[in-house]
Each structure stands twice: as structure tokens, then as C-alpha cells.
Amino acid sequence: MTTATTSTNRVARDFEKPLWRRVFLTREFAIVGLLIFVVLISAATVRGFSQPITLNYLLLDIAPILLIALPMTLIMITGEIDLSVGSMVGLASVVTGAGVHLGLPFEVAALLALLVGVIGGAFNGFLVTVVGLPSLAVTIGTLALFRGLAVGLLGTTAVTSFPEAWTSLAKAKIAGTTIPYIVVPFLILLAIFVIVLHFTPFGRGIYAIGLSKDAARFSGVRVERTKFILFVLAGLVSAFAGIYYTLRFGSARGDNATGLELQVIAAVVLGGVSVFGGRGQLYGVVAAALLIGVLSSALRLANVTSDVINVITGVLLVLSVVSASVLAWFQKARRRPSRPPRVAASTAS
Amino acid sequence: MTVTSTTRIPVSGITKHIGALGKAREFGILIALVLVIFAATAKNPMFLFSSDGWRDLLLTPSILALVAIGQAIVMITRNVDLSVGSVMGLSAYLTGRLFIDFPSLPIPVVVVLAVLFGALLGLINGALVAFARVPAMVITLGTLYAYRGINVMWAGSTRVNASDMPKDFLALGTGQILTIPILTIVALVVLAAAAWYMRNTRGGREYYAIGSDPAAAELYGLKTTRRVLTAFILSGALAGLAGVFYAARYGSVSSQAGAGWELDAVGAAVIGGVAITGGVGSVWGAALGAMLLMTINRALPILGIPDFWQRAVVGVLIIGAIVLDRWLAVRQRRQLIEARDQS
Numbered sequence: 117m118t119t120a121t122t123s124t125n126r127v128a129r130d131f132e133k134p135l136w137r138r139v140f141l142t143r144e145f146a147i148v149g150l151l152i153f154v155v156l157i158s159a160a161t162v163r164g165f166s167q168p169i170t171l172n173y174l175l176l177d178i179a180p181i182l183l184i185a186l187p188m189t190l191i192m193i194t195g196e197i198d199l200s201v202g203s204m205v206g207l208a209s210v211v212t213g214a215g216v217h218l219g220l221p222f223e224v225a226a227l228l229a230l231l232v233g234v235i236g237g238a239f240n241g242f243l244v245t246v247v248g249l250p251s252l253a254v255t256i257g258t259l260a261l262f263r264g265l266a267v268g269l270l271g272t273t274a275v276t277s278f279p280e281a282w283t284s285l286a287k288a289k290i291a292g293t294t295i296p297y298i299v300v301p302f303l304i305l306l307a308i309f310v311i312v313l314h315f316t317p318f319g320r321g322i323y324a325i326g327l328s329k330d331a332a333r334f335s336g337v338r339v340e341r342t343k344f345i346l347f348v349l350a351g352l353v354s355a356f357a358g359i360y361y362t363l364r365f366g367s368a369r370g371d372n373a374t375g376l377e378l379q380v381i382a383a384v385v386l387g388g389v390s391v392f393g394g395r396g397q398l399y400g401v402v403a404a405a406l407l408i409g410v411l412s413s414a415l416r417l418a419n420v421t422s423d424v425i426n427v428i429t430g431v432l433l434v435l436s437v438v439s440a441s442v443l444a445w446f447q448k449a450r451r452r453p454s455r456p457p458r459v460a461a462s463t464a465s
Numbered sequence: 466m467t468v469t470s471t472t473r474i475p476v477s478g479i480t481k482h483i484g485a486l487g488k489a490r491e492f493g494i495l496i497a498l499v500l501v502i503f504a505a506t507a508k509n510p511m512f513l514f515s516s517d518g519w520r521d522l523l524l525t526p527s528i529l530a531l532v533a534i535g536q537a538i539v540m541i542t543r544n545v546d547l548s549v550g551s552v553m554g555l556s557a558y559l560t561g562r563l564f565i566d567f568p569s570l571p572i573p574v575v576v577v578l579a580v581l582f583g584a585l586l587g588l589i590n591g592a593l594v595a596f597a598r599v600p601a602m603v604i605t606l607g608t609l610y611a612y613r614g615i616n617v618m619w620a621g622s623t624r625v626n627a628s629d630m631p632k633d634f635l636a637l638g639t640g641q642i643l644t645i646p647i648l649t650i651v652a653l654v655v656l657a658a659a660a661w662y663m664r665n666t667r668g669g670r671e672y673y674a675i676g677s678d679p680a681a682a683e684l685y686g687l688k689t690t691r692r693v694l695t696a697f698i699l700s701g702a703l704a705g706l707a708g709v710f711y712a713a714r715y716g717s718v719s720s721q722a723g724a725g726w727e728l729d730a731v732g733a734a735v736i737g738g739v740a741i742t743g744g745v746g747s748v749w750g751a752a753l754g755a756m757l758l759m760t761i762n763r764a765l766p767i768l769g770i771p772d773f774w775q776r777a778v779v780g781v782l783i784i785g786a787i788v789l790d791r792w793l794a795v796r797q798r799r800q801l802i803e804a805r806d807q808s
Contacts, residue, residue: 197602243784243788247788247791248791249787249788249791250741250742250787252545252602252741253735253740253741253783253787254784254787256728256731256732256735256741256783257732257735257780257781257783257784257787258780258784259728259780260728260732260776260777260779260780260783261776261777261779261780261781261783261784262780263776263777263780264773264774264775264776264777264778264779264780265777267773267774267776267777268771268773268774268776268777271771271773272773370773375725378606378609378610381606382606382607382610385603385606391600391602391603392600421617421618423613423614423617423618423720424614424618425614426610426611426613426614426617427610427611427614427615427618428614429610429614430606430607430608430609430610430611430612430613430614431607431611432607433603433606433607433610434593434603434604434607434608434611437597437599437600437603437604437607438593438597438599438604441596441597441598441599442597
């Protein structure tokens with residue numbers, strides 16, 4: 117009840133603000149600004165950062181995060197979460213590998229992996245919407261389950277024989293640039309997700325569910341169906357990312373992409389999506405994922421180890437969520453320079 | 466008077482029933498645990514009836530049980546602590562480092578320092594969660610990275626080896642009293658203390674109240690901020706103690722010690738009947754969940770299943786446990802409604 121009330125208040129407050137404040141004084145805009153700032157600083161101070169090849173590696177590295185962040189954003193706007201995406205990447209990778217290993221043509225194996233993604237996502241969606249379980253608990257379960265199936269199917273063996281045409285495509289650059297081809301499916305998906313989220317009743321329903329599930333249901337949003345579709349989408353996109361991951365490293369292993377879910381969620385939260393739901397923008401998430409990618413490639417070029425990068429990712433995440441509260445606290449303190457004696461507080465306690 | 470007593474009779478019957486259900490929840494895990502041990506022992510008597518088998522049965526779950534107890538307390542307040550694995554790893558490395566850098570420090574001082582260090586890391590989590598009013602999942606996801614990163618920066622590729630630690634300390638990890646490992650006894654004492662605290666003290670009951678309905682708890686005047694802070698400090702301190710155990714048991718600590726344990730800890734609590742939505746569960750359940758997880762892990766190879774499938778079994782268990790919980794909750798609500806309609 118309280119979350120619903122505060123959310124509606126927040127929405128009302130947002131619309132009282134002038135347009136420029138609504139556009140520029142947002143978390144998303146701050147992240148875009150931070151991204152530009154970090155790019156400029158890195159280009160000026162880190163040797164080798166401004167080479168075009170940096171962009172190539174950066175995009176190849178964060179492509180799975182960028183891809184999976186799209187459906188994850190939508191899921192988290194509805195107030196749910198999917199922790200099983202990293203395991204699904206691993207499972208899809210193993211299914212592709214095992215298929216090829218058993219003599220199936222690569223295309224068939226990849227389709228099989230996509231099918232597994234849909235089934236896995238539907239399983240999550242079924243438990244969340246039909247059985248009515250909290251998604252955090254469900255997807256902690258399927259995080260272990262999908263990873264277990266992936267590791268169980270292949271054991272410690274790794275399948276490495278994939279058609280050369282496909283593995284080189286995964287790393288190929290678009291002619292004349294250093295941008296890898298994986299950007300093309302990403303941009304197509306991004307366009308689809310933006311249109312769905314912002315220009316369809318389905319997308320408005322996603323925000324409505326996050327603000328108040330009951331209000332959304334009473335105004336005709338099919339809450340369960342929407343969530344189910346989103347979980348299936350997350351499974352499908354994760355499976356696609358799994359196939360890409362396999363091709364890029366030319367290796368299908370059970371432990372591929374372990375811990376990827378945390379990176380995806382870090383990007384989504386950093387990008388301004390509220391874990392309580394109802395709030396968030398895709399461009400903020402894309403900027404946040406790029407920011408994480410730029411930071412890690414700049415720091416790596418500056419010979420900083422990946423552990424420092426982890427610390428920075430963590431601190432950035434904490435700071436970005438705490439900053440809002442700190443700002444609010446400062447504003448409150450500024451509005452009331454002289455504090456009234458805390459009579460109310462002492463009687464309350 | 467008579468009116469109230471007649472209306473109260475069915476109510477007390479129902480509360481008894483709910484109490485029985487609550488017992489059944491942890492009882493079910495105990496049954497599952499006994500079944501696993503029985504099946505593994507039937508296949509290979511060494512699983513239980515050898516000194517190594519008996520020791521491993523008790524010792525292996527002790528470390529995870531400590532972390533799971535802390536996790537359960539945090540989850541009961543409707544929060545979650547994803548950083549426990551990193552806290553445990555850092556405390557384990559600190560334990561080793563203290564022995565190397567200050568060889569004159571007595572063992573109890575090192576243990577206390579490592580636990581306090583864990584509590585401090587927990588305090589940071591708790592302060593960020595309680596004061597900034599940001600979801601614990603996001604905060605502890607951030608500190609999961611940050612703490613692990615600090616650990617790797619500190620340890621690099623070096624590791625603490627058994628030869629770096631005093632023999633008396635390592636003996637703690639393997640020593641036994643009446644065939645029961647010392648670490649297990651410590652874990653049981655902690656478990657009993659935590660269970661007593663959660664069940665019988667005002668503070669413990671307030672965790673449940675806060676987890677059931679944070680807004681109502683706040684309106685009622687409970688010190689929500691302080692309680693949430695304490696829950697995180699407890700979770701950190703227990704993860705710190707688990708780190709000490711880890712160092713004593715395995716004698717070798719790398720920067721990756723405890724990686725991924727957060728999910729095992731949450732898994733153990735969930736399997737043990739602690740609801741992720743807060744307010745429900747017990748530390749007993751979480752400890753039993755930890756025991757079941759670790760025992761299954763050891764039983765699988767004996768039952769002829771390659772241990773690659775272990776995580777899949779864990780996943781099925783977690784899903785099974787939450788589905789069972791849901792089913793029990795629905796049944797209980799139906800029974801309550803029926804009882805109300807009858808009265």
C-alpha cells in the first residue's frame with residue numbers, strides 16, 4: 117500500500133516540474149552525462165583508448181549484458197526480477213555445443229538453444245504468474261537449476277568445433293568500421309523494445325504494473341499475461357546471448373557466463389530502473405551498460421586489474437542508489453536551516 | 466465472559482494448527498535430510514559409519530549454516546544480504562593475514578578481530594540500507610562486488626597456506642570432542658543462541674514484525690532502522706565467524722574464498738522455509754536447509770549421480786520448497802476462512 121501511495125505522489129510531483137527539469141534532472145541524464153565525461157577523460161588520459169579497436173573489444177565484451185539488459189529492464193519496471201539469465205546463457209551455450217557435438221547442423225542446434233530459452237523463461241513465468249511465487253525466490257531456484265543442467269549435460273568437457281563461418285561472424289566487424297556485427301541484432305532489439313515499452317498499451321501496462329499491480333489490474337492491464345511474456349522474452353534473449361557467447365569464444369562450457377546476472381542487474385539499476393518497479397528508461401540502462409564497459413576497458417588499458425574494476429562497479433552502484441537519498445536529505449536540510457526542537461521525535465520513541 | 470470463551474475456542478484450535486504446520490515445515494526438511502543420509506548410507510555404509518564420514522557429515526554444513534543463520538535473520542526483516550560470500554572471504558583472508566603479520570597475537574584475539582571485521586562490513590551494508598532507504602538487494606549487490614574486489618586487491622594471486630597458520634588454530638578445524646567436531650559445537654551454540662533470541666526476546670519478535678509489515682511496524686513505533694541495522698551486523702558477524710571457520714577447516718585461503726556462497730546461503734534459508742518476502746521462517750530451518758544442501762552435495766556421487774548435477778538438484782529443491790510453502794499458505798488461508806465462516 118505504501119509503495120503504491122508514494123509512487124503516485126512521485127508521479128504527481130514529477131508532472132508539476134517544468135519540462136526541462138523533467139528531462140535534464142533525471143538519473144538517466146546523469147548517467148549519460150557521466151558516460152560522456154568518462155569517455156572524454158579516458159580519451160585524454162589513457163593511452164590507446166581513443167583507438168577505434170577499443171570500441172570493438174568493448175562492444176564484443178558487453179554485448180551479452182546489453183542484450184539481456186533489454187528484457188531485464190522491462191521485468192524490473194514491473195517490480196519483478198530474473199536472476200536466472202546468466203545460467204540460461206550457460207545452458208543455451210551447452211545446448212548449442214551438445215547439439216553440434218551430436219552431429220546436428222549448427223543452425224538446428226542454435227534453434228534448439230533458443231527453444232530451451234523460451235521453455236526456461238516460460239517455466240519462470242509459470243511459477244511467478246500462475247503459482248504466484250516471488251520472482252526473486254523462483255529465479256534463485258532456476259539460477260541453480262539451469263546452471264546445474266548446463267554443467268550436468270557437459271560435465272567438464274568443452275565443445276569447441278563450430279562452423280568457421282559462424283564463429284568469424286560473431287567477431288566480424290561491419291565493413292569500414294571497427295563495430296562488430298553483434299550491434300545489428302542489438303539495435304534491432306533495442307528499437308523493438310523501445311517501441312513496445314513507450315508506444316504500445318502493452319508497454320504502458322508494464323509501468324502501470326510496477327506502480328500498482330492492483331490499479332493496473334482494475335484498469336484492464338492483463339498483469340499475469342504481461343509478466344509471463346516478459347519472462348519468456350528474457351529467456352529467449354538470454355539464449356540468443358548464449359549462442360553469441362559460444363561463437364565468440366568458440367567454446368561451449370557449462371560454466372560459461374557465470375555471474376552475468378549480477379552484471380546485467382548492476383547495469384539496469386545503475387541506469388535508473390527502480391527495484392520497486394514503475395520507473396526506468398531503456399536509454400539510461402544502455403548508457404549504464406556502456407559506462408561499465410567504457411570504465412573497464414579504460415582501466416584495463418591503464419593496466420588496472422579487473423578486481424579494481426569490480427570495486428569501482430560496486431561502489432558506483434551503491435553511490436548511484438544512495439545519491440538520491442543523500443540529495444533529498446540535503447534539500448530537506450537546506451529548506452529548514454534552523455531545526456525546530458525535536459519534541460515530536462522524543463515523544464514518539 | 467462465556468461469549469468470549471466460546472469464540473476463543475476455535476481460534477486457539479486454529480493457532481495450534483498453524484503451530485503444527487510451522488513445525489511440519491522444518492520437520493519436512495529433517496525428513497528429507499534423514500532420507501538422503503539413509504539412502505547414501507545404504508549404498509555405502511562409509512557415508513555415516515566411518516570416522517571421516519561422520520566428521521564430514523557434521524563439519525561440512527557447519528560453515529554454511531552460520532552464514533545461513535545470519536541470512537535468515539536478514540531475510541526475516543524483509544531484506545536480503547547478497548554480500549555474505551564476499552564478507553566471509555575477506556574475513557577468512559584477514560584471519561590468515563593476522564597470523565602472518567602478527568604472529569604473537571593469541572588465537573582468540575584473531576577470532577574476535579575477524580568476527581568484528583565481519584560485523585563492521587555488515588554495519589556498512591546495514592547503514593546504507595537503513596539510512597538511505599534503498600533496497601537491500603541493490604546495496605548488497607554493490608558491496609558484493611566491492612568487498613570481493615578489495616579482497617582480490619589485497620590478496621592478489623597470493624594465498625594463505627596451512628603452514629602460515631598456527632597448528633592450534635588448524636586443530637580447531639579438525640578437532641573433535643566426543644567425535645563431534647569443535648566447529649560443529651560452536652555452530653550449534655550459535656544456532657541455539659540465535660534461535661532463542663529470535664523466538665523469545667522482544668528484539669527477535671520485532672524482526673518478524675518488521676518483516677511482516679514494515680510500514681505498520683514503523684507506525685507502531687518499533688525502531689525499524691535500528692533493528693534492520695542490527696540484523697545486518699549480525700549477518701556480517703556470522704559471515705565473519707564463518708570466514709574464521711573456513712580458514713581453520715581448509716587451511717588455505719585464496720582471494721576467491723566464499724565466492725558464490727551468497728546464493729547457497731539464500732538457497733539454504735529458502736529451502737529451510739524462510740520466506741523471501743519477510744516475516745516468516747526460523748534460523749533452525751535455515752541451518753537445516755544448509756545441512757540438507759551440503760549433505761546432498763556429498764551424497765550425490767555415492768548414489769551414482771555425478772556431482773555435476775548437484776546444482777540442478779539444489780535448484781529443484783529451492784523451487785520445491787517455495788512451491789510447498791505457497792501450497793501450505795494457500796491451504797492455511799482456506800482453513801482460516803472456513804473457520805471464520807463456521808464461527
